[in-house]
Amino acid sequence: MPSRINGACTRVGSAGWVVPSCTMTAASAPPLAGRRALVTGAASGIGAALARRLAADGAAVLAVDRDEAGLAELTRATTGVEAVPCDLSDLAAVDALPAEVDVLVNNAGLQHVAPIPEFDPDRFSLILRVMLEAPFRLARRALPHMYAQGWGRVVNVSSVHGLRASPFKAAYVAAKHGLEGLSKVIALEGAAHGVTSNCLDPAYVRTPLVERQIADQARSHGIDADAVVEQVMLAPAAVKRLVEPEEVAELAAVLYGPASASITGASLSMDGGWTAH
Secondary structure (H helix, E strand, O other): OOEEEOOEEEEEOOOOOEEEOOOOOOOOOOOOOOOEEEEEOOOOHHHHHHHHHHHHOOOEEEEEEOOHHHHHHHHHHOOOEEEEEOOOOOHHHHHOOOOOOOEEEEOOOOOOOOOHHHOOHHHHHHHHHHHHHHHHHHHHHHHHHHHHHOOEEEEEEOOHHHOOOOOOOHHHHHHHHHHHHHHHHHHHHHHHHOEEEEEEEEOOEOOHHHHHHHHHHHHHHOOOHHHHHHHHHOOOOOOOOOEOHHHHHHHHHHHHOOOOOOOOOOEEEEOOOHHHO
16 A cells, blocks of 8 residues: 655555655645746747746746847746846846856857858857856856755756767857866766756757748758758758757756756757767
């Protein structure tokens, strides 16, 4: 017969051992009750899905983005989310963001495609500033609070391009590879303080940014959108479909949930088999 030890459902096995059979009941508090989370790039796509999932799990969510209209739509539709307009390319503004957060999600990103000889150096600097230096600065400011309380979770939304390169994406690939390294350093330094740090590595996700890329590729290749996804974007992947933002949010929930204490320094691929060969 099920019993309860330390609030968890248990059952008695055949040898008399008490083993867990579930971890929560309907009356249990959500896993992030009383915690505060900060999500960058939260106005749409992956960031909005992450903000919604964090709020559903009980966190008070600070949604950071320069898209104020998108933030307003998110906060209207989601209880527990506060809009924090900020341009992450402005590092002084980044340094002014709240530091007392328990879950930091570095998600914001942008893309530029060009051969290296034609790649605008200013655009390269902008991408690294938003996608690598801003995450460093946010972690640098949030970690003392996490250390002080003995608990914290850093979730970095990287990409399959944090593990594999593609031509014409020098800045994006460099930034994502850098984020992977930064995440591992945070993991090593934070372990003694109850802080974990991990990367999520999806292939192409169905976001407004990717939808625009699909339309552009369809025009340039003279093929339809479905063919772009299967034949161009996901040519290296075994699974020929876009990842949905909610799938990324579900995997992120593992990294801040009850099973997360020993998952750190990891890069969790959800790339449809892209990195399997």
